[in-house]
Amino acid sequence: MxxxxxxxxxxxxxxxxxxxxxxxxxxxxxxxxxxxxxxxxxxxxxxxxxxxxxxxxxxxxxxxxxxxxxxxxxxxxxxxxxxxxxxxxxxxxxxxxxxxxxxxxFILQQKNKPLNLQTTNTAPSKESDILPGGNKATLRMADGTTIILNDSPNGLLANEKGISIKKIADGELIIDAGTIKNDETPTQRWNIVATPRGGQYQIRLPDGSKVWLNAASSLRFPSQFHGNERKVELSGEAYFEIAKHSNKAFKVISRHLEVHVLGTDFNLLDYDNETVVKTTLVNGAVKIKRGTQAKLLKPGQQALLHRNETITITDHADIESEIAWKNGVFIFKDASIQHVMEQVARWYDIEVEYTGVRSKKLLNGSVSRNVNLSELMNMLAYTGVNYEIRGRKVLIKN
Missing domain, CATH: 1.20.272 (Zinc Finger, Delta Prime; domain 3)
Incomplete structure (x- = not known):
């Protein structure tokens, strides 16, 4: 130099x-x-x-x-x-x-403005800092038994009529139907895995399909898939890797949408507080349905179901951002502070309150989901976001 x-x-x-x-x-x-x-x-x-x-x-x-x-x-x-x-x-x-x-x-999309070196942000002490979310969920079985998965040791959790439910690692659950043959007139026994705010969990279904549940989400599924259809019900957000079965279509039912697949990888987001329902296809093919509307997606496309019930297709979806949560990262591209804080609130189980005029700044960047809340908020402060942490509430002062 x-x-x-x-x-x-x-x-x-x-x-x-x-x-x-x-x-x-x-x-x-x-x-x-x-x-x-x-x-x-x-x-x-x-x-x-x-x-x-x-x-x-x-x-x-x-x-x-x-x-x-x-x-x-x-x-x-x-x-x-x-x-x-x-x-x-x-x-x-x-x-x-x-x-x-x-x-x-984090990058502030606003040219010719220096970073805010002096802020009035108030962060908690190390002892009271809010930790990130983790592998937390509850399993409610068909007989009404409820198991807190994060408190349960690895191993067999339940075994009924040859169907076993095992926890094999921290944050992963396996439903194993063994060698049971399909019944002609089966009685479906439904289970529910639910994650709280600040929780996530992975489930391997009886057919070998894998599901990653994001925070504040739930998946309802049978102990065994019968007949010519595999059906589950989702609330919130999940990433699916569907095992291929040529004679058994897979169907995901959410509050606002149906997704039909044979074997594919996709992400489905359907939270009550979101303005759109997103289906993002990574591999394979899926058909989404809403009432009389039906759309076929190709890899790399994203379907958006809007509040006015219309469905639009984006040809070049930002898959990296959409499934970043599954890989332990937040990724934001041209995101409003409200969109950013919605995800932060779900993962850290916090309340967010805004004071003053809502900022129109667009944020771009990435940060690990494994950092404490104060670290993440300090990162946002580099973009000019003013905040205050009060217990489990974050005040955005922009």
Whole structure:
């Protein structure tokens, strides 16, 4: 590095450590506007490399993907000679890593506005901080027995008429019908797995299909699939990997929609407080139905059922964002603060209240679902979100 780059390196570290003064900030902003892009990238690369000292941390960061994001590969640069948006993206990304915010970066989609270095945000003490959600659910069996799955040890939970229900790992339940043959006039015995706010769970159904339940969701399913149809009922959100059975179609019934499949992977979101019902197809093919309306989806498409009962199809769905929750990450792209906080509220089991005029800022970025609430909110603060945490309530002051 030359002397100017070294000065930039020094000032950038001061910025990231929040120890920079007003004069130094002005100098830093001047260097951001005048230094060649290559020199800026070199300094940012050096600072980013210094954060990857732990192999475990490097794995969590998914370093190659994160590095591309920090270097602006996924963020379009403004046409003007000023670099402000992409450079603030880099600053926010590196700041997030240095602050220990679990490989997250939030980008404010608003050009030529510096990050808010001084805020009035109020976070809880370490002792009272709100932990992220986890593998929590209850199982209500056909006979009325209720089992709290997160309190139950691994192993056999129930066995009735050759049908076993096992917990094989933290957050995973298996329904095994064994070698029972289909009955001519079977009596369906229905079970319900329900996750609370702040919970998630994985279920392997009798046919081998896998279901991931998101927070505040429930799945109603039989102990064994009979006849020529496999049917389950969903409330909330779930990701499905459906086992292929050529002579047995699979049907998911939610409050507002029916999804018909043979063998496929898809995500279905149908929460009462959401404005749309989303069906996102990853692989295979599904047909969705609402009343007399029926639509066939191809991989990469998303169906939106709106409040006015119309269904629209998006050809190039953002699958990464839609199923990020299943992979332990929040991903937001052009999301309002209300949309962001709806997901945060479900996962952290909190109440959100807004004061003042609702912000129209659009947020883009990702953050682990495994961080404490205060860490996530600190990340949002880099985009200018002002907040206060009061017990299990978050006040958004924008």
């Amino acid at each position: 030359n002397s100017v780059s070294e000065r930039f390196y020094f000032l950038l570290n001061r910025f990231l450590n929040k120890s920079i003064n007003r004069e130094e900030l002005d100098e830093l902003l001047l260097l951001l506007d005048t230094l060649p892009k290559e020199e800026i990238d070199q300094v940012l690369q050096a600072i980013y490399d210094e954060t990857l000292v732990s192999p475990l941390l490097a794995e969590k960061l998914k370093s190659e993907e994160m590095l591309k994001q920090i270097l602006g590969k996924k963020v379009a640069r403004p046409v003007s000679k000023r670099h402000s948006l992409s450079l603030y993206v880099k600053l926010a990304a590196t700041a997030a890593v240095l602050a220990g915010l679990a490989f997250g970066v």
